[in-house]
Amino acid sequence: MAATEPLLDQLQAHLEQLESDPSTELNARFFESCSLILTQTIPQDASISVITRLSKILPTLQTDPTPVIQFLIQLLQPYNFSDILALDAGIDFAAGLDERALPYNRLMLALLHKATANATDASLVAARPEVVTALVKLWLCTPDAGVAQQASNTLLALLRVDQQSPPGSGEDPLPAHSQGLMWKRVFGDQDIYALVLSVCSLKSILQLSKSQKTLAQARLLEWLPAVGVLNWNAITKNHHPNIESQYTDGKGEGLLYFAASCMVDVKDDVLMHRCLIEFFADLITKIKQAEHAR
Amino acid sequence: MQGKCFAGLSSFPSRKLTNHSSINSSVSLDFLVTHRLHDRALSFYLDPTNPKHDPLDLQFVYAPSAKYLAAYASNYPGHFLNTSVKDQTLLRLGQSLDLSPSRWAHAESPKHDLNILASLPRLSLLPKSTLQGSSAWNTSPLSMLPSKSTNADVLETLATVFRGPVDQETYPPTKNLKDPSEAQSARALYFLYLNHNPRLFEDLVKHAETVALESHALAAVHVITSIAVANWQSLPEESKEGPSHLPTERHLLSWLPNPPTATPESGVLALLAPPSLEHTLPYLLRPPQTFSNIVGGVGDTQNSAYKVATAKFDALKILHGRLEEKAIQEPGQGYEEIVETLRRRIADGPWGSKGQGQVGTSIATMEL
Numbered sequence: 001m002a003a004t005e006p007l008l009d010q011l012q013a014h015l016e017q018l019e020s021d022p023s024t025e026l027n028a029r030f031f032e033s034c035s036l037i038l039t040q041t042i043p044q045d046a047s048i049s050v051i052t053r054l055s056k057i058l059p060t061l062q063t064d065p066t067p068v069i070q071f072l073i074q075l076l077q078p079y080n081f082s083d084i085l086a087l088d089a090g091i092d093f094a095a096g097l098d099e100r101a102l103p104y105n106r107l108m109l110a111l112l113h114k115a116t117a118n119a120t121d122a123s124l125v126a127a128r129p130e131v132v133t134a135l136v137k138l139w140l141c142t143p144d145a146g147v148a149q150q151a152s153n154t155l156l157a158l159l160r161v162d163q164q165s166p167p168g169s170g171e172d173p174l175p176a177h178s179q180g181l182m183w184k185r186v187f188g189d190q191d192i193y194a195l196v197l198s199v200c201s202l203k204s205i206l207q208l209s210k211s212q213k214t215l216a217q218a219r220l221l222e223w224l225p226a227v228g229v230l231n232w233n234a235i236t237k238n239h240h241p242n243i244e245s246q247y248t249d250g251k252g253e254g255l256l257y258f259a260a261s262c263m264v265d266v267k268d269d270v271l272m273h274r275c276l277i278e279f280f281a282d283l284i285t286k287i288k289q290a291e292h293a294r
Numbered sequence: 295m296q297g298k299c300f301a302g303l304s305s306f307p308s309r310k311l312t313n314h315s316s317i318n319s320s321v322s323l324d325f326l327v328t329h330r331l332h333d334r335a336l337s338f339y340l341d342p343t344n345p346k347h348d349p350l351d352l353q354f355v356y357a358p359s360a361k362y363l364a365a366y367a368s369n370y371p372g373h374f375l376n377t378s379v380k381d382q383t384l385l386r387l388g389q390s391l392d393l394s395p396s397r398w399a400h401a402e403s404p405k406h407d408l409n410i411l412a413s414l415p416r417l418s419l420l421p422k423s424t425l426q427g428s429s430a431w432n433t434s435p436l437s438m439l440p441s442k443s444t445n446a447d448v449l450e451t452l453a454t455v456f457r458g459p460v461d462q463e464t465y466p467p468t469k470n471l472k473d474p475s476e477a478q479s480a481r482a483l484y485f486l487y488l489n490h491n492p493r494l495f496e497d498l499v500k501h502a503e504t505v506a507l508e509s510h511a512l513a514a515v516h517v518i519t520s521i522a523v524a525n526w527q528s529l530p531e532e533s534k535e536g537p538s539h540l541p542t543e544r545h546l547l548s549w550l551p552n553p554p555t556a557t558p559e560s561g562v563l564a565l566l567a568p569p570s571l572e573h574t575l576p577y578l579l580r581p582p583q584t585f586s587n588i589v590g591g592v593g594d595t596q597n598s599a600y601k602v603a604t605a606k607f608d609a610l611k612i613l614h615g616r617l618e619e620k621a622i623q624e625p626g627q628g629y630e631e632i633v634e635t636l637r638r639r640i641a642d643g644p645w646g647s648k649g650q651g652q653v654g655t656s657i658a659t660m661e662l
Contacts, residue, residue: 225322228322232321232322236321236325251329252329256325257325257329260325260326260329260331261329261331270350270351270354270355271354273351273354273355274354274355274357274358277335277338277355277358277359277361277362278358278361278362280326280331280332280335280362281335281358281361281362281364281365281366282365283322283326284320284322284323284326284362284365284366284369284370285365285369286322287320287321287322287323288320288322288323288369288370289369291320
């Protein structure tokens with residue numbers, strides 16, 4: 001406890017410096033020790049004021065903000081999603097999830113992950129289409145594999161917590177107020193559905209290189225079996241015929257058919273063909289095991 | 295945005311995984327079959343010479359295709375047994391496992407094929423019940439696996455097949471399995487393999503004592519433990535005409551060469567019956583191999599000796615545990631004596647009884 005106050009004073013002083021001159025060099029080691037020591041002992045009112053100040057400083061910084069972001073993630077650990085929205089820090093989720101703002105991505109994903117705690121919080125995310133769109137785009141397009149994985153997990157966890165209980169089955173009671181809003185957002189929202197298809201399809205004219213496209217394809221293939229386990233109909237139903245018809249050959253329906261049959265250029269892309277067959281093996285194994293567990 | 299998103303989706307369909315066309319399939323397999331993706335994924339493994347395949351493609355896609363087949367056969371045994379894929383797979387395995395002894399021992403192991411072999415329903419590895427005589431065994435790809443000039447993957451495959459089904463084990467063991475065919479086939483395959491390879495245990499012990507080849511030695515010990523804990527059942531006495539065409543105990547005896555070995559009901563008893571008896575028990579009771587008689591036999595090599603010795607000690611404890619249960623169930627059968635011998639050996643610890651003149655070198659090892 002003794003170390004808290006001097007450290008807190010130093011932190012206040014450093015923050016003042018940064019507020020007055022955003023080009024000040026960040027003291028990375030200092031933030032690191034703050035993350036380790038201060039986050040354990042800081043009183044709640046002090047923590048909230050530091051969070052508010054940091055979130056105001058962050059957008060103005062002209063140096064690499066990673067140490068501050070690490071510290072902020074640690075500070076936010078004890079708070080849940082509604083606490084964070086109530087902080088009134090004016091968090092711009094969509095901007096923070098832009099794949100070009102790599103250091104901010106982890107902070108935003110850490111915040112969004114808090115919404116996976118219950119269906120009410122997940123529905124708050126679902127009610128903000130621009131946030132879900134940015135999350136999906138980040139997942140498919142970010143060049144950083146770790147961020148992509150984190151985004152994929154967050155998206156999956158949001159869907160899982162928002163799972164509607166199957167009618168008539170008393171098993172695995174789901175959190176109250178679950179209305180499947182997240183499912184409706186991801187699969188029912190035309191813009192998001194079109195985004196997934198256009199990013200992954202080789203037919204689209206989106207400004208992505210072929211290697212970026214194949215990365216996105218591989219991420220979609222990895223994600224689909226897990227979603228299929230949660231809700232098979234969601235990935236095999238044609239939610240928006242007018243959009244799907246642009247990207248598939250019309251012989252099947254749903255995101256799964258697009259991914260399994262139309263997305264990959266098996267004649268030309270050997271490595272993606274390899275991924276595709278591994279995806280088939282993964283799909284039949286996961287679905288069978290999920291059935292078996294029920 | 296809000297309106298567009300929610301229109302027409304007032305009741306989002308819930309999951310429907312169990313509502314599939316047949317008990318042997320699943321929605322995902324049905325999907326792949328309907329869109330002919332299942333056949334395409336298998337064709338790279340089952341039909342590699344098809345001119346439709348690009349040879350370059352094949353190099354990359356062969357392994358995933360084999361992996362898909364293994365996932366399919368192990369997750370959907372009922373579906374697999376009732377399609378032509380079964381015969382094609384057996385034919386293909388027959389071709390790819392037909393290797394010379396030196397290739398088995400020294401070339402790269404055919405690991406994809408072995409993985410498939412280990413994933414197949416054991417029933418498909420039994421000879422067809424219409425075949426007679428001991429040559430029937432040669433129709434099974436399992437008959438091609440060598441135990442003498444071999445590699446660790448082969449031994450692991452044998453261990454997996456002999457082990458029997460792991461997923462339907464209960465404690466205490468019950469005779470009323472939902473589908474006993476796997477447990478029955480595992481036992482039949484063991485006796486078929488053993489009778490056509492009477493040197494099996496001699497070879498296993500030799501591999502297990504070659505500590506320098508660590509993976510061989512560990513795999514050989516693993517075969518012994520798998521037999522000790524095997525989930526086995528006897529084949530039915532009477533043939534029931536069903537879709538599974540399970541052979542009977544009479545079929546099994548007709549496939550074995552004359553005179554056949556004893557065919558006890560459980561793996562523990564199989565280890566105590568000849569030809570295992572004269573190799574396995576003496577091996578387990580001997581102190582393990584060390585390198586302490588070789589100057590400088592420490593470090594990595596000692597490490598491998600240690601791993602093999604602990605695996606061997608575990609095998610000993612497993613055998614003791616299983617046999618003790620047997621002795622309690624059936625007192626007066628003479629098991630008690632063996633249990634006592636095993637117990638005394640276990641009390642000596644993994645490195646065997648003291649006073650074997652190895653103390654000096656052990657201290658030298660400890661200094662490091």
